[in-house]
Amino acid sequence: MxxxxxxxxxxxxxxxxxxxxxxxFADASFILLAxxxxxxxxxxxxEYSFAFHPGVDKDTVPVLVKLxxxxxxxxxxxxxxxxxxxxxxxxxxxxxxxxxxxxAGRHVDTIALVLYxxxxxxxxxxxxxxxxxxxxxxxxxxxxxxxxxxxxSDMLAKPAWWNSVVETNFLGPYSDTKYRLFIEATGIADMxxxxxxxxxxxxxxxxxxxxxxxxxxxVYEDENGQINVSPNLF
Amino acid sequence: MNMKQIxxxxxxxxxxxxxxxxxxxxxNYTYEELNKVTIVFAHGExxxxxxxxxLHIEPKLIYRGDTIMASTVADEFNFTWYCNNVExxxxxxxxxxxxxxxxxxxxxxxxxxxxxDESTFLAGFFCDIIPAYLYGWIVVTKKDNRSIIxxxxxxxxxxxxxxYTTMSGEELGPNVVEVKEHWMAGSGLxxxxxxxxxxxxxxxxxxxxGTNLNPIYNTNNFFLGNTxxxxxxxxxxxxxxxxSMMLDDNGNIYTRKHVNNAFSQSGVYPNxxxxxxxxxxxxxxxxxTYLSGQTILYDKTKGQLWLGSDRGLVLPVVYxxxxxxxxxxxxxxxxxxxxxYVGKLQQGRFTSSYYLIFFDGSQHYVQKIMVIDxxxxxxxVFMGEMPFGAGNANAQSVxxxxxxxxxxxxYSGGSDNKTLYLYxxxxxxxxxxxxxxxxxxxxxxxxxxxxxVQTHDQLMVGLENGDLYxxxxxxxxxxxxxxxLIKKIELNQGVPVTTMYKVGFGFTQM
Numbered sequence: 001m002x003x004x005x006x007x008x009x010x011x012x013x014x015x016x017x018x019x020x021x022x023x024x025f026a027d028a029s030f031i032l033l034a035x036x037x038x039x040x041x042x043x044x045x046x047e048y049s050f051a052f053h054p055g056v057d058k059d060t061v062p063v064l065v066k067l068x069x070x071x072x073x074x075x076x077x078x079x080x081x082x083x084x085x086x087x088x089x090x091x092x093x094x095x096x097x098x099x100x101x102x103x104a105g106r107h108v109d110t111i112a113l114v115l116y117x118x119x120x121x122x123x124x125x126x127x128x129x130x131x132x133x134x135x136x137x138x139x140x141x142x143x144x145x146x147x148x149x150x151x152x153s154d155m156l157a158k159p160a161w162w163n164s165v166v167e168t169n170f171l172g173p174y175s176d177t178k179y180r181l182f183i184e185a186t187g188i189a190d191m192x193x194x195x196x197x198x199x200x201x202x203x204x205x206x207x208x209x210x211x212x213x214x215x216x217x218x219v220y221e222d223e224n225g226q227i228n229v230s231p232n233l234f
Numbered sequence: 235m236n237m238k239q240i241x242x243x244x245x246x247x248x249x250x251x252x253x254x255x256x257x258x259x260x261x262n263y264t265y266e267e268l269n270k271v272t273i274v275f276a277h278g279e280x281x282x283x284x285x286x287x288x289l290h291i292e293p294k295l296i297y298r299g300d301t302i303m304a305s306t307v308a309d310e311f312n313f314t315w316y317c318n319n320v321e322x323x324x325x326x327x328x329x330x331x332x333x334x335x336x337x338x339x340x341x342x343x344x345x346x347x348x349x350x351d352e353s354t355f356l357a358g359f360f361c362d363i364i365p366a367y368l369y370g371w372i373v374v375t376k377k378d379n380r381s382i383i384x385x386x387x388x389x390x391x392x393x394x395x396x397x398y399t400t401m402s403g404e405e406l407g408p409n410v411v412e413v414k415e416h417w418m419a420g421s422g423l424x425x426x427x428x429x430x431x432x433x434x435x436x437x438x439x440x441x442x443x444g445t446n447l448n449p450i451y452n453t454n455n456f457f458l459g460n461t462x463x464x465x466x467x468x469x470x471x472x473x474x475x476x477x478s479m480m481l482d483d484n485g486n487i488y489t490r491k492h493v494n495n496a497f498s499q500s501g502v503y504p505n506x507x508x509x510x511x512x513x514x515x516x517x518x519x520x521x522x523t524y525l526s527g528q529t530i531l532y533d534k535t536k537g538q539l540w541l542g543s544d545r546g547l548v549l550p551v552v553y554x555x556x557x558x559x560x561x562x563x564x565x566x567x568x569x570x571x572x573x574x575y576v577g578k579l580q581q582g583r584f585t586s587s588y589y590l591i592f593f594d595g596s597q598h599y600v601q602k603i604m605v606i607d608x609x610x611x612x613x614x615v616f617m618g619e620m621p622f623g624a625g626n627a628n629a630q631s632v633x634x635x636x637x638x639x640x641x642x643x644x645y646s647g648g649s650d651n652k653t654l655y656l657y658x659x660x661x662x663x664x665x666x667x668x669x670x671x672x673x674x675x676x677x678x679x680x681x682x683x684x685x686x687v688q689t690h691d692q693l694m695v696g697l698e699n700g701d702l703y704x705x706x707x708x709x710x711x712x713x714x715x716x717x718x719l720i721k722k723i724e725l726n727q728g729v730p731v732t733t734m735y736k737v738g739f740g741f742t743q744m
Contacts, residue, residue: 197493201458201504204489204546208509215511234491234546 029069031078031132032141033148037108040066042144050117050154051180052189061150063111063130067102068141075101079133080111083147089126093118093152096130102137113150121154128152156180161192169196170203172230175222185209203233271311272296273304273344273357281342281359283332285366286387291328293344293357312347316358319343332363365445367394368426368738371678371694373702374410377728381410383431384727385447388680388692388735391704391721398431398442402449409434412470412732415444417524419475420496423741428498429734432468434483439468441498444738451499453480456490458505463488470519472529474544478503479529485515487531489546510548516540520576523637524743526586528605530576537569539590541605541612551605554613563619564592564599571599577635577643583744587617589635589643589659598623598631600643600659620662623647626655627664634677636690642707644693646674654695654705656712668718672699678733681742684708688742692720696730 033043048061065078080100095114102109113128120126131147132140140146156176167173171182183189185206191199207229210220220227274294275281283289293304304313304326315323315330318337322330328342335342343358371386383406385394398406412432418425426444430453433439438454453471454462463482470481476495480488486507493500514533519542522528527544539551552567553559564571571592579587586606592599601619605612623631626647635643643657644667651673657664676696684691695703704721705711711718737743 195493197491197501198458200491201502204508205458205504205506208504208506211509211511215509 028139029067029137030141031102031138032066032068032145033130033132034064034066034108034145036064037066040141040145042142043148045149045151048115048150048152049156050115050121050152051156051176052183054180054184056117058114058116061113061115061152063113063148063150065100065102065109065111065132066141067107067138069138071105071107072102073104075103076137077135078102078109078111078138079135081131081133083129083131086129086149087127089128089152092116093121093126094128115150115152117154121152123155125151125153125155159190159192161190161194165196166191166199168230169232170199170230171206171233172228173224175224175227177220177222178227181210181220181227182206200233203229207233268351268353269298269348271346271348271353271355273346273355274301275357275359277359279359280362282362282364284364284389285333286390286392287332289328289330289332289335289342289361291342292326295346310349312349314345314347316343316345317341332361335361335363364738365426367447367736368445369682370736371680371702372413372429372734372736373676373694373696373725373727373730374406374413374431374732375696375700375725375728376408376410376731377700379408380728381406381408381433381731382727383410383413384725386702386723388682391723393723393725395725395727397447398440398449401447404449406431406440407433407435407437409467410731413734414521415734415736416473416498416521417740417743418496418498420494421498421740422496423744424739426738427736427740429736430471430473432471434469435467436462438462439471444736453499456499456502457488458502461505463505463507472519472521472542474522474527474529474542475525476527477542477544477546479519479542479548481516481519481531482507485517487516487542487548489542489548491546508548510540512536514538514540518573520578520588522588522605523578523580523585524740525583526578528586528607530588530605532573532576534572537567539566539569539573539614541607543607543609543612545609547610549610549612551612551614554606554615559616560619563616564590564601566590566601566603566614570594574598574631575633575635577633578637579635579640580637580743581640587640591633593627593629593631595629597621598627600657602659620659622657622662623655623664626653630673632674632677634679634693636679636707638681638689644677644679644707646677646695654693668695668703668705668715670695670697670701670703672697672701674698676730676733678735679707680735681737688737688744694733694735696733698729700725700728700730702730 034040035044078100093116100111128150156179158174162174186202294301295304308326313326315328317335317340340361341358346355370388373384375382382396383398385397411434414430415427417427428444429442431440438452440449441451443450467483469483472479476492478490488503490501490503516531517534518532520530529542531540531542541551542548571594574593575591577589587604590601599619599621602617603614605614628647630651631645631647633645641659645655647655653669654667655664656667675698678694679690680692682691691708693705693707702723702725705718706720
């Protein structure tokens with residue numbers, strides 16, 4: 001009996017050594033929206049403001065799509081649609097390329113969503129919701145990566161870096177108008193990770209921009225009166 | 235034995251021991267007189283040799299009531315010298331290269347052992363070594379489209395030619411326009427100043443370590459975002475306590491606040507030009523004295539004098555309101571002549587007086603002012619103006635005002651600009667000081683301690699043929715022309731462009 005048991009176990013072990021043919025993705029390929037080429041966590045909404053890009057009338061927001069499945073040597077269409085119920089932007093505010101393609105040999109590609117600036121954006125934010133749908137090439141990926149909201153405007157809000165130190169030492173009180181001029185003068189909108197000496201240098205550039213403009217007859221005012229940098233800026 | 239007996243015997247034994255201790259010592263030992271030796275170093279407990287020197291130390295010994303040289307008793311003693319407790323020599327006289335001393339502040343010690351009785355005596359001194367390049371002349375010449383920087387020892391006149399290329403393996407390029415020394419206000423006065431090389435090209439300025447002359451910074455790396463302004467080529471850079479200013483080839487000014495004024499470079503320059511009202515551009519700038527916190531700027535187009543202040547401001551200089559400026563004076567806010575030179579005066583710690591040299595194409599004028607920075611306005615006290623150099627100063631003249639000896643200014647002139655003149659401001663007279671065989675290109679004063687006072691005792695005159703002359707300018711040199719020439723140096727590194735005397739520690743600027 002003992003001998004029989006040993007033979008049965010040995011046979012089982014030998015059976016387990018037979019090669020298992022792996023089909024990596026079966027026949028389905030999945031497409032999903034991604035934050036970056038390597039980040040496939042739930043998609044994050046995008047916020048864009050023309051106020052950070054002075055002089056720009058239209059701009060392109062890149063939206064990444066990522067493949068889970070086999071690469072192809074053919075361009076394949078991705079079914080991306082605008083969810084009209086959740087979209088507040090007008091069709092004239094943006095342009096979605098058609099067709100949206102995952103190009104041959106790529107596992108990540110970019111949807112070039114074009115946004116157009118208009119006066120309406122100065123006072124209101126608008127939203128576009130893009131949704132991935134199934135088609136003959138792809139199944140939609142995880143639920144958290146099937147739709148993305150792009151909110152855009154030409155509006156500003158006081159950034160976190162414009163804190164009391166920046167206000168006291170460099171830029172003075174915040175206003176949207178001042179922030180807009182600051183961006184125009186310096187070409188930057190974000191001083192979050194800058195050192196104090198770099199913040200000071202940008203503030204000096206802004207100070208001189210105001211002075212140079214005033215010498216040329218420009219008037220810079222906001223709700224606080226004349227726009228100036230902090231009197232402590234030297 | 236009972237307890238009583240034990241006590242009794244113990245007392246008897248104790249009394250016997252006590253009695254024995256009273257036994258009289260007859261004192262019949264053999265004593266030998268031990269002679270104390272005091273080691274005396276002529277320089278005391280501190281010595282400040284130059285790094286290139288060789289120590290030659292022969293101590294004196296106070297021995298048996300006499301003061302004798304150590305070498306005279308070499309048979310009686312063993313001499314061992316130590317540096318930071320490591321033996322470096324034996325023998326009564328120490329001959330040792332300073333550069334071989336080890337440690338940050340070497341302590342040199344002599345151990346003296348009397349061969350007869352093994353008695354040992356010690357004495358030592360600290361060495362505060364003066365770095366090889368702490369003091370001396372720095373000369374920038376141009377040859378074969380190369381800027382060449384050389385160091386000249388002020389004592390031996392030994393030349394270390396082309397040291398930048400030798401040390402860094404890089405070229406300075408053809409466009410060095412100025413070399414200057416600057417100090418770090420917050421780093422303490424015992425720190426040496428660094429050397430700044432101004433290059434009128436896009437490669438930017440170079441800063442050299444003041445101790446070893448190694449390159450340590452390129453000031454191009456101190457612009458915002460590491461992005462240079464458009465079409466940027468430095469023409470000048472000026473260091474004050476808390477702010478630096480950069481002047482570029484387009485007449486623009488960039489100013490930065492030092493993040494930490496103990497560092498030789500800190501803070502970033504904006505990469506866009508500073509706004510100066512009415513489109514003012516600057517042709518040239520001159521540093522004020524170390525502690526003045528002033529930079530003098532010259533707007534040639536509008537004929538105005540400006541001040542770069544140590545608060546990052548650039549402001550026009552106007553005369554102090556009060557009694558009128560005499561008619562015919564060259565007005566600093568409306569110059570009708572070209573400002574060709576500014577000589578700062580070191581009258582005390584926070585001095586701000588200057589001699590301004592004007593040239594109208596045929597005649598030079600010297601005006602003395604004191605600049606008073608009133609934060610948002612800058613005013614100048616007018617102290618007088620005189621014409622000078624008639625018939626000898628010319629368009630090629632170069633000038634050298636002695637900062638500490640206010641009444642003396644040297645300038646070049648005469649036939650082919652080959653003659654050095656001494657101008658005395660007080661009496662307003664010029665006199666020939668020395669005539670050379672080649673046109674004069676640069677004049678620089680030294681600064682040394684003479685009788686405990688920082689003053690100027692030598693001039694270096696750089697000639698077009700590449701020769702350098704060291705001239706004495708103390709009273710005996712001035713009164714006796716035959717004593718004026720101290721040294722002629724055939725540098726052979728091209729035409730002098732800019733020269734300076736490196737004075738070293740910050741306290742020399744007091």
